[in-house]
Amino acid sequence: MVPEDLLDRLSLDPQRQRRRLEFLEIGPRDEELLQEIREFGRAHVDEIVEDFYRHLQRFEETRQFLGGPDRVARLKQTQRAYFLRMLEGGFDSAYFESRLRVGDAHQRIDMPPEWYLGAFALYLRLLIQRLRMHYRHDPDHLCEIIQTLTKVIFLDASLAIDAYIAGGYVQRALAEQLAEMAEKATRALEEKAELERLKTDLTNMIVHDLKGPIGGILTVTQLALRKRGASEETHLKRFEQIQRSARDLLRMIENLLEIDQMESGRLELRVEAVEVEPLLQECAAEYRAAAEMAGQTLEVKVDGELPVLATDRWLLRRILNNLVVNAIRHSGSSATITLGAQPTENQLEIFVADTGRGIPLEEQAMLFQKNRRLPRGAHREDTGLGLVFCKMAAETMGGSIRLWSEPGVGTRFVVSLPIS
Numbered sequence: 039m040v041p042e043d044l045l046d047r048l049s050l051d052p053q054r055q056r057r058r059l060e061f062l063e064i065g066p067r068d069e070e071l072l073q074e075i076r077e078f079g080r081a082h083v084d085e086i087v088e089d090f091y092r093h094l095q096r097f098e099e100t101r102q103f104l105g106g107p108d109r110v111a112r113l114k115q116t117q118r119a120y121f122l123r124m125l126e127g128g129f130d131s132a133y134f135e136s137r138l139r140v141g142d143a144h145q146r147i148d149m150p151p152e153w154y155l156g157a158f159a160l161y162l163r164l165l166i167q168r169l170r171m172h173y174r175h176d177p178d179h180l181c182e183i184i185q186t187l188t189k190v191i192f193l194d195a196s197l198a199i200d201a202y203i204a205g206g207y208v209q210r211a212l213a214e215q216l217a218e219m220a221e222k223a224t225r226a227l228e229e230k231a232e233l234e235r236l237k238t239d240l241t242n243m244i245v246h247d248l249k250g251p252i253g254g255i256l257t258v259t260q261l262a263l264r265k266r267g268a269s270e271e272t273h274l275k276r277f278e279q280i281q282r283s284a285r286d287l288l289r290m291i292e293n294l295l296e297i298d299q300m301e302s303g304r305l306e307l308r309v310e311a312v313e314v315e316p317l318l319q320e321c322a323a324e325y326r327a328a329a330e331m332a333g334q335t336l337e338v339k340v341d342g343e344l345p346v347l348a349t350d351r352w353l354l355r356r357i358l359n360n361l362v363v364n365a366i367r368h369s370g371s372s373a374t375i376t377l378g379a380q381p382t383e384n385q386l387e388i389f390v391a392d393t394g395r396g397i398p399l400e401e402q403a404m405l406f407q408k409n410r411r412l413p414r415g416a417h418r419e420d421t422g423l424g425l426v427f428c429k430m431a432a433e434t435m436g437g438s439i440r441l442w443s444e445p446g447v448g449t450r451f452v453v454s455l456p457i458s
């Protein structure tokens with residue numbers, strides 16, 4: 039708004055101006071006293087203005103408004119004029135308007151009112167400090183002068199408040215607070231929506247994973263029931279297939295239950311002495327048939343003697359199962375899958391490597407994340423919750439898991455466990 043309108047906007051006509059002066063009891067005696075100290079004021083205005091800005095420079099909240107030395111020098115000039123005008127008295131419409139204008143200038147630059155009003159008290163203090171010396175032999179008169187100055191400075195402060203209200207500072211500050219609150223609320227809603235989305239993704243992953251083996255069991259059972267007359271060998275093959283699917287199902291359900299237990303810290307390790315090579319052999323024996331059906335070779339490769347680990351045998355076996363199933367699923371036909379282990383200084387590195395199609399770099403980083411998004415439209419046999427399980431289990435056992443993969447060359451998962 040245009041500052042010229044301020045008097046109108048505030049309906050501060052001469053009648054109201056007079057009422058305000060009456061309320062503050064500003065009258066002819068005050069005009070006399072102001073005239074009396076005018077000379078004194080002129081003599082001290084420069085040092086008062088210096089002290090005023092020294093004080094404003096001391097606080098970050100006010101310093102940030104002042105800018106560089108040139109700007110401060112200009113402000114000192116306007117401040118000097120402001121101060122001298124105060125001692126002139128004659129509180130007419132022009133005076134009211136000039137004070138409203140100054141208030142308006144401050145509200146426009148969004149100066150918080152607490153600093154602006156605080157500076158009026160500073161003015162009074164700086165004046166009293168000097169007047170005390172000057173009138174030290176006449177304390178009653180000093181009191182009278184201080185009263186006058188207090189009234190005039192309060193008049194200015196009241197006009198400053200008017201300018202803040204008329205200039206819209208209060209609405210702006212309120213609007214800012216509201217906008218901040220709205221932003222916080224929006225952020226909270228977005229976070230909630232994200233959480234919901236992750237939950238839905240996870241549920242979809244679980245349902246997707248479980249559908250595979252259940253479908254397998256149903257199909258093969260139906261086949262067996264329909265073709266009752268088939269040879270014993272055919273039946274045996276189907277039962278093996280059913281068993282594999284059921285085992286897959288069990289493995290996935292166990293993954294889910296154990297992920298949940300590990301997340302809530304409820305999983306207790308059953309530590310025992312574990313010989314790793316027989317464990318690798320067991321795992322290979324269990325999955326060799328499945329690998330061969332997929333046209334793959336599954337082998338165990340261990341050089342030299344391995345240290346005995348103090349760890350949870352069952353959990354380690356489950357990590358291996360998941361890594362091997364993962365390799366069978368994703369390495370493609372004719373790949374060779376190798377289970378092995380080799381000791382380093384204080385760790386045993388157990389690996390499951392394949393010569394399959396590899397994993398693209400952009401997928402590698404997300405592979406162990408439970409909350410990753412399913413690639414849209416991606417058609418995969420399973421969503422890889424097994425790898426999430428492997429990472430959590432390796433870490434629960436005090437170890438870690440890492441991955442090396444190159445598209446077209448192969449993939450190698452390495453589980454490092456401490457040698458106690």
Ligand code: HEM
Pocket residue numbers: 094100101103104113116117120139140143144147149153154157158161
């Ligand atoms: C007793 C309190 C104060 C008085 C009497 C006062 C006086 C003035 C005057 C007369 C102006 C010129 C206004 C115009 O352009 O019409 C001004 C502007 C300004 N004052 Fe103050 N001031 C006070 C408090 C403060 C405080 C606490 C700060 C904090 C640093 C400050 C910073 C400024 C700034 C940055 C401007 C320039 C505004 C613009 O860019 O328009 N003032 N002041």
